[in-house]
Amino acid sequence: MDNNTILHSYQDWLKVQKMPAGKKKTLSAAVELFSRQGYNGTSTAQIAEKASISQATIFKYFKTKEELLSEIIEPLIPELKKEFLPKLKTYSKIEDVIHFIVQNRFRFLAQNADIIKIILQEILVNSGLRQSLMAAIQDTIIDDLKMQLSRLQNDNPNIVTYQEDCEVIRTGLGLLFAYFFQRFVLEISTQSEEKDLKCIEEQLIKLITTKV
Structure with a gap:
């Protein structure tokens, strides 16, 4: 499955999974309701x-609603790096690297908007989910991104060396998530997505090439 569409086509993904029909129906309904009403605003009765x-069928496969949420989010983690990091390694010029990261990762967020909205809602109030998700992301992609940043610093002497490489990565992710929140959670329209993303690229290039 295309890594950029795993959750955009979640229903198609479920269809090919080897699991009981009742479990598939539960996951499908939960994704739709969680994204529209929020996790806390959705009851198992509504999902059923x-x-x-x-509801007995739901609890046959999921002991708690939190376990159901975890199983919805779980497929996202390996998709964060599949194909993305190998392609990232093919770029060496800093402008090309930043352009690829911003365009590719925003497309991933946009195409998986329903699940990303669920995650954003829950990590604000669910410390357990936040900690487990951050640990998974650290293991899955942050360490690899730090290695790529070090490679770029070796190839591009104009890149600033920060005391903590995570500072740059956090800032970049923050800009993308802020724009995603504006577009898909607050539903603020834009005159030009292309110009908006270009602005984010310029901010990131300035960040990593200008000593503060």
Whole structure:
């Protein structure tokens, strides 16, 4: 499956998974309701009604609603780096690297908007989920990004060396998530997405090539 569309086509992904029909119906209904109403605003009774199953069927496969949420989010983690990092390694010029990261990762966020919205809502209030998700992201992609940043610093002497490489990575992710939040959570329209993303690219290039 294309790494950029795993959750955009979540229903298609579920269809090919080897799991009982009741479990598939539960996951499908939960994704739709969590993204629209929020995790806390959705009851298992509503999920059961949406899926046309009983609550007993839900609890047959998921001991708690939190376990259900975890199973929805779980497929996202390996998709964060599949194909992205190998392609990233093919770029050496800093402008090309930043352009690829901003365009590729925003497309990933946009195409997986329903699940990303669920995650953003929950990490603000669910410390357990936040810690486990951050640990998974650290293991999955942050360390690799730090290695790529070091490679770029060797190839591009104009790149500033920060005491903490994570500072640059956090800033870049922060800019992308802020723009995603504006577009898909607050639903603020834009006259030109292309110009908006170009502005983010310029901010990142300035950040890593200008000593503060």
